[in-house]
Amino acid sequence: MIIYTLNFLLTILIGSMIFFMAIVSPSVFATLSTNASSKFLRIIFPRMFLFGFIIAVLSLILSYISDNILNSILLIVVAISFIINRNYLTPKINDFRDKELEGDKKASSSFKYMHLLSVLLFILNFIILVSIVIINYFSYNL
Numbered sequence: 001m002i003i004y005t006l007n008f009l010l011t012i013l014i015g016s017m018i019f020f021m022a023i024v025s026p027s028v029f030a031t032l033s034t035n036a037s038s039k040f041l042r043i044i045f046p047r048m049f050l051f052g053f054i055i056a057v058l059s060l061i062l063s064y065i066s067d068n069i070l071n072s073i074l075l076i077v078v079a080i081s082f083i084i085n086r087n088y089l090t091p092k093i094n095d096f097r098d099k100e101l102e103g104d105k106k107a108s109s110s111f112k113y114m115h116l117l118s119v120l121l122f123i124l125n126f127i128i129l130v131s132i133v134i135i136n137y138f139s140y141n142l
Contacts, residue, residue, distance in 0.1 A: 002062050002065055002066045003066060003068075003136055003140050006059055006066070007133050007136050007137070009055055009058055010055075010059055010129050010132055013051075013052060013055040013056070013059075013129060014126065014129050014130060014133070016052075017052070017122070017125070017126050017129075020048055025041075028040055038097070042094055045086075045090050046090055049082045049085045049086035049090065050086055052078075052082040052125065053083050053086065056075050056078045056082055057075075057079050059075050060072060060075040060076060060079060070135075071132055071135075071136070074128050074131070074132055075132070077128060078128055078129060081121045081124065081125050085121050089114055089117060089118045090118070092110075092114050093111060093114045093118060096108075096111035096114060099111075
């Protein structure tokens, strides 16, 4: 029963990540002005990362209860990654973006680097979460 709840939580998180990548981000850039999209994304990104962190921690608790060490380790990585994205990278990205818009060339390269790191952590989390669900499916349904 615990493993099904765990997979349910993880698929909610995976679905929200897909929705954000496929629907929210492209729609924001296609419909809002640069200033409005910047304001919107500065609000939604930290909330999305916090949501991911909360789901990862709840999933970690379930994984720990079910004595699944591999899932627990992977979910610790996911939770830490979400909180790093929220509390460290996002503020830095916003700061470098503001400086870049003011004409600071060095800030432009720092913005690109930090943004790339944030995207890579997001993709890594996605891959880990999908892997956990697949492994759980085959481990408990065969």
